Amino acid sequence: MIITLDLNGKEETLDIDPSLRLVHLLRNTFGLLGTKEGCLHGHCGYCLVFLNDQLVLSCLTPAFSTHRGKVLTIEGFRGTPEYYDIEKGFLEVQYTPCGFCASARILLTHAILQETLYPTEQMIRKRFTAILCRCTDPSRLVEGVQRAAAIRRHRQHAV
C-alpha cells in the first residue's frame, strides 16, 4: 500500500507491505539506525519515536498507521535547540546512557519537558519505567532530566 508521511520534516511517499513495523521501516527502508530494535514486544522501550507529537513504540506501530502523519526520530531531533538542552543537561551531571537506550531516553526526556519544565523525581522515575535498560544510575538520570529542564527554562526565558 502507498503511504505518505512527514519523516523528520521531509515528506516521503512510498509503497510498503502493510504488515511492516514502523521500526523496520525506519531502520531498513530509510536507514535511520538511531531507533533501536529491541524486544519487538513493546517491553524494552528502545524503539520509542514521536508519531504525531506522541511518543509511541515503533515496534508496536504498523508502518501504515503513519499515513498522513508526522514521524520524528532521534536523527530529526538532533540539531534542534531542544536536543542541545538535553545533551548539555546529561553531560553536566555525567549521565551517559548506553548506545541501546540513549535515543529513547533523549526522546522520552523531550516528551517530559514538553509537558512540564519542572519535572519531579517521582514523575521522572515513573515515566522512565517505559525503558527497561539498567545501564546507568537512576538517580543520575533524575538529575540529568532536571538539569536539562533548568537549561531549557533558562534558554526560553532568555529568548
Place this chain on the structure above:
Amino acid sequence: MPSSLTEALGWKERHPHATVYAGGTYLLWNQSGRLLQLPETILSLRNIKELNRFGRTESRLDIGATVSIQRILRAGPKVLSPLLAKALEGICPPSVTSMATLGGNLGVQDRCMASFPVMHVLDARCEIRSTRGTRWVPVTGLRSETGQLQLQPVELITRIQIPMEEWNFFIYRRIGSSPYGITPDSLVIVLVGKTYRGMVTEFRFALGNFSSQIFRNRDLETLLIGTRLSRGKSKDLKAFLDALQEELQNRKFLVTPLQGERVLRIVEMTLSNPFQFP
C-alpha cells in the same frame, strides 16, 4: 483509513467484520515475528478527530473512544478521581499508555477486566454509533452475564461518559500472577463509598474476572448503607461478608475458592479500619 466518523461508520457497515484499529495494542501485543500478523481487513480510527476529544463538564468526563490512556491520566488529580486513575494505570504497562485507548479496552472481548468493574460502579455510559443511529448504553449493558460483548458488528463505541463524584473511600485491587496480562487467576476488586459523620451513605462493590464477567449485587450493597463502621469486624460488616461469601459460592461468577477468600479478607481489612475515612 477514514478521516471522518461518517466515513468510518460507512466502512463498518460495508465491512462489519473488519478489525477496528485505534491504539493497536490488542492487535499487536506479544507478536514476535518480524512481520506483523494482521487481519485481512482493518479499519483504522486514528485519523478521526471526533473520536479524539477529551473534555469535562461539572458533572462528568467526556472521553472519545480513541483518546489514549496517557492523555486521560495527564488530566491530573484535579480532574481524574484516584480510583479511575488506578484503573487506567492497570490497563497496560507505562510504555504503551500513549497508544492504548479506553474505548479499545472496553470494546475488546477479553481485555476489559482492568477497567470494566470501575466503569460499572461509577455508572459510566457509552455512546454507540452505526449508520443506523446512535444509542447510549450504560456500561452495564455492554456485557452479558457471561461476559460476552453486546455490540453489533456494524457498531462502534465512540464516546465514554463517566460521572464525576466525590467518594470518601475506595479500593481498586488487582490480584493474579500478571500485573497487566489477564490470566485465569486474575481478578479485580473495586469498592467505593461515601460516609457522613461516620455513617455509610452510599456503597458500591464489584468484581471483574479474566473472562470479562462482572459480579455486582445491589441488594448486597444495601446491607452496609445506613450502618456505622467501627474498628474491627462489626455485626453489619460480618453480615455483609457472610452474604458475599454465599453469593460467590452460589453464583455463576467464576472465582476460585482462594480468590474468594482473598476478596473477603481485602474487603474486611478495608472496612474494619474506618478511621482512615473522613
